[in-house]
Amino acid sequence: MKIIIALFMAALLAASEPVKFDKTVHDFGEVSMSDGELSCTFTLTNESADTLDIYAVVSSCGCTNVSWTREPIAPGETGTVTATYTNDEGPYPFDKALTVYTSAQKKPVILHLKGTVKKESARKR
Numbered sequence: 001m002k003i004i005i006a007l008f009m010a011a012l013l014a015a016s017e018p019v020k021f022d023k024t025v026h027d028f029g030e031v032s033m034s035d036g037e038l039s040c041t042f043t044l045t046n047e048s049a050d051t052l053d054i055y056a057v058v059s060s061c062g063c064t065n066v067s068w069t070r071e072p073i074a075p076g077e078t079g080t081v082t083a084t085y086t087n088d089e090g091p092y093p094f095d096k097a098l099t100v101y102t103s104a105q106k107k108p109v110i111l112h113l114k115g116t117v118k119k120e121s122a123r124k125r
Contacts, residue, residue, distance in 0.1 A: 018048035018104035021111070026083075028115030033091060039084040042111055046073045046104070053103040057081055060097040063089055064113065068100075083113055091119045 026040040046052040052073040057066045063086045069079030083098055098111040 018046070018050075019052065019102055019109065020045045020047050021109065024109070025112045025114065028085075028113070030116050030118055031087065032118055032120060033087065036087060037084050038087050038113075038115070039082065040113065042081045042083075042098075043078050044073075044081065044100075045078050046075055048104050049075055050104070051075070052079070054079060054081070055101040055103065057101070058099045059083070060099075064096045064098070066098060081111065083111075085113055087117060089117075091117050093117075 022043040022045075024042075026042070028038050028040075031038060044054075052075075054068045054070075054073075057068050059066055065084045065086075066081060068081045071079075073079040081098065081100060083096075085094070085096060093114070093116045095112055095114040098113070100109040100111060102109070
């Protein structure tokens, strides 16, 4: 019975989140250093009854540049966070975090860019 109550409470909490992202992780997979910059966009929906502002998006390192919707996002409308990973630091796996601060939540949302950079093109194999 306790498990059912816990699952019910978790479902209620998830349903009441004022900001919903289409994804929280973008996996580029295997990429080559020669592929250059890698970009992706996260889309968020304002599921609250109030206007939403994205105050800031902070990258975990200088190798990832971010831009985001600067205008207020009305209830039911969407905004975006776009990230560009420079992909110039050498071959290795990467997992870069983006911390998103909004007016709708006390805790920030953490988004991730990940993948594995290879010296040679992964497509030539």
